[in-house]
Amino acid sequence: MAMDDFPIWRRPRHYMDVPDAHDHVHWVELFFDLIHVVTIFVLGNYLSHQLDWSGFLVFTGLYLAIFYAWADNSVYNSLYISTDMAHRxxxxxxxxxxxxxAAAIPDVTGKGWVYFALGYALNRALTAHMYWRARAVSGEACPMAREQGRNFFLLAALFAISAFVPKPLAFWVFGAGVVMIQLQYMLPRIGTLRYARFVPRLGHISERFGLLMLIMLGEGFFKLVVTLADKGIYKVEAGTLVNVVMGGLSLFALAWIYFDSAGNAKPKSRDNGVLVAYWLAHIAILWSAVVMGVALAGEVYVGFWEPYPTGYGALGTVGLAVFLASLWILQHLVADRDRTCHYHSGGVLLFGIALALLVLVIHPFVPSIVGNALWGLALFSQIGVPVYRGLRDLRRGPISDAVR
Structure with a gap:
């Protein structure tokens, strides 16, 4: 029996060179995804303790950096089937x-910065090493792997330099590196998207995005539970407990809406424009999931009659509007769009977006029971209207006829 018959000895191969390549996520990738539960939880805590414009901007920058750390690994594992000991x-x-x-995030603008930047530099260097191995081990004829390895080694050096540059210049150097991560894929003529072999397994990458969405929303549950436990569940009034219950149901509803509309659905084509839009829309919708998870922790601090905390309220309303707008874009980018959009139409999404923005304006001036009710209407209408339409068509005749 050849050594390549065993996963731990099987050399990295581009999926296009594997006749029986499948889209399923390997256990090593799943473990890597689960580690991001901690990272996103700590990142959400940072935002909840820095509810001002400065904290929001730092949070968003950190989110992008952490997202790329996850996404670049996911792209590599979607292009190359790597299961050997060296890869593990x-x-x-x-x-x-x-x-x-993750451990450096709470004091990332202070003494934690050196640890964050150097940890991130090593993370990028390891991604470069993976591509370099694919070039050397698999006999890859296309120079794509070599180019990606070179790019990530250079980016790793830039991030390492940012650890020792005086602040605030260090933040600008690091930010430039984060922007360059995106540009090295997408720049015309020199970005790696120009390679015909730079097309991830569509089913694999959509499944990874779905898993990350569950992680992001799961972080919201952690945040809600920890906040309530820290305050003391026996100390809060009945109105607060109702708010917390509705917060948990809202996180479940967000997962329901995403997976019924676009989650785990493959992009409708391998066209670069479709793939780039699919990628960017997921950056936005995952950001909104983290933001809403933080915002819903504000339910612990109010009963029915006081206004919802302003910072948390702004995050929750903007987050929901961005979530629904990103979902509308994704519905136009995934395969089998007619089935996903038949009941959950653009009009329903537009209603939710408009209502969320209305709550953004009025929530500091009305009791939280009013703001929560309107926000909940914006969210749960995304389930209620499609279910109502489906039941209506079911009474009229077979669902297959209605969908057609």
């Missing part, structure tokens, strides 16, 4: 870098 060891060290990154 590399992934293990990359997981440890996420531990360092």
């Amino acid at each position: 060891a590399t992934m293990a060290v990359q997981i440890v870098t996420m531990v360092i990154i």
